Amino acid sequence: METITLELQQHSETAMKLQNDQFDLLVDRPVAKGGGGSGLMGGQYMLLGIGGCFCSTFFAAAQSRGFSIEGLLVKVNATISDDLPKRFTDVKLEVSYDRCSDPSSFDKLLKIAEQGCISVNTVKNGLNFSAIAG
Structure with a gap:
């Protein structure tokens, strides 16, 4: 591993x-x-990591299929819980572009990026966490 x-x-x-x-x-x-x-606050970096990882996976999926994307814009929206412990309860990516060589495949590329992104998979499936004295 x-x-x-x-x-x-x-x-x-x-x-x-x-x-x-x-x-x-x-x-x-x-x-x-x-x-x-x-x-930035740590939580903002977490959201940056999700958005950035998603984008790099999206670009890899597009390039491997011969598609070109220009002007990609990803808006990362996160909802913070009202109750304790404070945490993000929802994260939504709004993805748009200026130009795509195959607009009919854009939604398919979004799904491929979502399924292949390590950060998204971690958030969706959870992880083990520990903090230990070192």
Whole structure:
């Protein structure tokens, strides 16, 4: 089984930093929520991961079938629970484009991307989670 490991290091009193060879990402809360406002919140990164993974899977499906897409736009909409523990209860992707070489296949590509995306499959099927002292 393949494993992916990310390492976050403390960046400030409220922020964590992911650093690799090409870029840095900061995870923080907005100032209004007690953070420093230096990055997206973790939940926003989670939604970014879902949308980004979906798109890369969508592009791979389109390219492998010889379709071209231009101006792809994905709006990630998430509903946060009113009750505790706070969590996303619904995530919906609204996907549009400026140009598609085969518009009649667009819905089929959406389904293929949904079924092939690791992030979407994880959200739909759940995962085991633990936090341990290391």
